[in-house]
Amino acid sequence: MVAFMEFGVIYALVIARVVQGQTSPDRSGASELLMSVIRGRGILLLVGGMIIGYLSNDKQWQQIAPFFEGLFRGMLMLFLLEMGITAARSMAAFRQVGMFMGGFGTIMPMVHGILGVTLAYYAGMSQGSSFVFGAICASASFIDAPAACRASLPQANPGIYLTSSLGVTLPFNLLIGIPTYYSYAAWLHR
Numbered sequence: 456m457v458a459f460m461e462f463g464v465i466y467a468l469v470i471a472r473v474v475q476g477q478t479s480p481d482r483s484g485a486s487e488l489l490m491s492v493i494r495g496r497g498i499l500l501l502v503g504g505m506i507i508g509y510l511s512n513d514k515q516w517q518q519i520a521p522f523f524e525g526l527f528r529g530m531l532m533l534f535l536l537e538m539g540i541t542a543a544r545s546m547a548a549f550r551q552v553g554m555f556m557g558g559f560g561t562i563m564p565m566v567h568g569i570l571g572v573t574l575a576y577y578a579g580m581s582q583g584s585s586f587v588f589g590a591i592c593a594s595a596s597f598i599d600a601p602a603a604c605r606a607s608l609p610q611a612n613p614g615i616y617l618t619s620s621l622g623v624t625l626p627f628n629l630l631i632g633i634p635t636y637y638s639y640a641a642w643l644h645r
Contacts, residue, residue, distance in 0.1 A: 545614020568593030
């Protein structure tokens with residue numbers, strides 16, 4: 456589910472390019488833009504990984520499991536460390552939009568989390584599934600969106616998008632959001 460929700464990154468990149476005037480929102484410009492976004496490295500890896508995961512069986516997974524259980528975690532840690540360093544170098548840009556992004560990074564996760572729990576409840580999901588769906592809806596894209604943004608929108612300031620997701624939304628969800636979504640899911644399922 457999380458991987459499917461990451462396709463929102465494609466939509467956001469398309470909107471960003473249209474707003475920046477890199478293409479017109481008419482039919483021919485939109486299809487050309489969509490194809491250029493989909494061909495980006497981050498999106499291509501996301502889609503390719505989902506297809507491989509869908510087509511793979513347990514025996515095939517066992518052949519590549521050491522990479523993901525060992526080397527992948529180390530590489531992910533280095534990637535996250537590099538993102539943190541990049542965000543720290545660009546903190547001045549976040550200070551300029553900090554109040555807005557701080558509000559957005561806390562209010563929108565609550566709205567999306569509560570909405571996700573509610574929709575899951577009315578779709579007939581269990582309490583645990585409703586809670587998890589709400590938490591997913593409330594989360595920011597901590598890995599895919601920054602990588603796709605860096606590749607597709609190099610002029611975007613990483614001090615804003617990285618600090619917003621990793622410095623505002625993540626800690627907010629861990630401390631306040633997740634307990635709230637769980638309590639709300641428990642209340643709905645009484």
